[in-house]
Structures are given as structure tokens and as C-alpha cells.
Amino acid sequence: MNDRILPGPCHLCGGSRGTRISGTWVCADCEWRYGDVPDPDLPLPRIDVVYYLRFDRRVKIGTSMRPRQRLASIRHDELLAFERGDRTIERERHRQFAALREGGEWFTFSAELEAHTSLLRSAGDPWSLHARWLSEALRA
Structure with a gap:
């Protein structure tokens, strides 16, 4: 292309x-x-994402169906990645990285977590991925 x-x-x-x-x-x-x-009279499709936000040496793993709104309300240094999924995937990631948990949804930004977010990021820029998922849902 x-x-x-x-x-x-x-x-x-x-x-x-x-x-x-x-x-x-x-x-x-x-x-x-x-x-x-897009038809302005129709609501946009729901696209749930698990987000990974870095603040200093910590990462917040959360979920949202409106990531722009949600991320605007959370202090962070960098959006590391999006992963398509809802609370089920979020809970899986919380279990996967439980040894790194600092409290709530915050985890130490370790090599393991960095490798995971890098793998997700290799699929593309988080906002471009979100736009593509939205486009696919609208075309369906």
C-alpha cells in the first residue's frame, strides 16, 4: 500500500x-x-478496550468503552497500548501481572509488562487501532 x-x-x-x-x-x-x-443520529458502536497507561515507573491497566474521555481524567505520562476487550480481559491481565501490583489497578512497569505492551503496540498506534475497530464495527 x-x-x-x-x-x-x-x-x-x-x-x-x-x-x-x-x-x-x-x-x-x-x-x-x-x-x-457516520450517521449522526445513530450512536457509535461500543468498543471496549483495555488500556495501559504509564505514569513514571507504574502502569495502570484499566478498561473503558470511551477511552478518550477516560484517559483525559487520569494523570499519565504515556499511553502504552490498547487491547480490545472488556472487564474479562482486564481481570485476566490483573491476574497475569498480580506479582507486580502496587495497589488497585497500578502495576510496576517491569520488563515483563513492557514486553506485553510492546507486543500489543506492534499491532499499531493505540488510537489508530481504536479507529480501525470503530470503522469495522460501523461497516458490520
């Missing part, structure tokens, strides 16, 4: 990079067809 600049921002994610597929522009970030506008 040869990414180029879209004629304008994507109506779904605001991305600026795109690809021409069969003569149609498609956003490179979320794969939404350029020019299509």
Missing part, C-alpha cells in the same frame, strides 16, 4: 493519510472510506 495525503481529514478518525483502492480513497488509519460520514 502506498499511503498518500487524503483530500481532507477522515470523517471518522480525523486521519490525514490514505490509499486509493479501486479508485476510492480509504483512510490508512481506520480504513474508513473517505467521504462517507
Whole structure:
């Protein structure tokens, strides 16, 4: 795929990079067809994510169906990754990293946790992934 600049921002994610597929522009970030506008009268699909936020040498593992809103309310230095999933996946991760728990949903940012978030991050930028999941749900 040869990414180029879209004629304008994507109506779904605001991305600026795109690809021409069969003569149609498609956003490179979320794969939404350029020019299509989500119906403003319909609610957006629910996309649950498990998020990994770093603050100093600690990581918060939480979940949200509205990550932009949620992350805006939590003090953090960096969004490390998103993983698609709900409280079930969040509880699995809390058990997986239980030895690193500092309290509540906060964990020591160890090599093990860094490797996990790096693996998740290898799938793409967290916000681009979220936009792609949203686009897929809208197209379904």
C-alpha cells in the first residue's frame, strides 16, 4: 500500500493519510472510506478496550468503552497500548501481572509488562487501532 495525503481529514478518525483502492480513497488509519460520514443520529458502536497507561515507573491497566474521555481524567505520562476487550480481559491481565501490583489497578512497569505492551503496540498506534475497530464495527 502506498499511503498518500487524503483530500481532507477522515470523517471518522480525523486521519490525514490514505490509499486509493479501486479508485476510492480509504483512510490508512481506520480504513474508513473517505467521504462517507457516520450517521449522526445513530450512536457509535461500543468498543471496549483495555488500556495501559504509564505514569513514571507504574502502569495502570484499566478498561473503558470511551477511552478518550477516560484517559483525559487520569494523570499519565504515556499511553502504552490498547487491547480490545472488556472487564474479562482486564481481570485476566490483573491476574497475569498480580506479582507486580502496587495497589488497585497500578502495576510496576517491569520488563515483563513492557514486553506485553510492546507486543500489543506492534499491532499499531493505540488510537489508530481504536479507529480501525470503530470503522469495522460501523461497516458490520
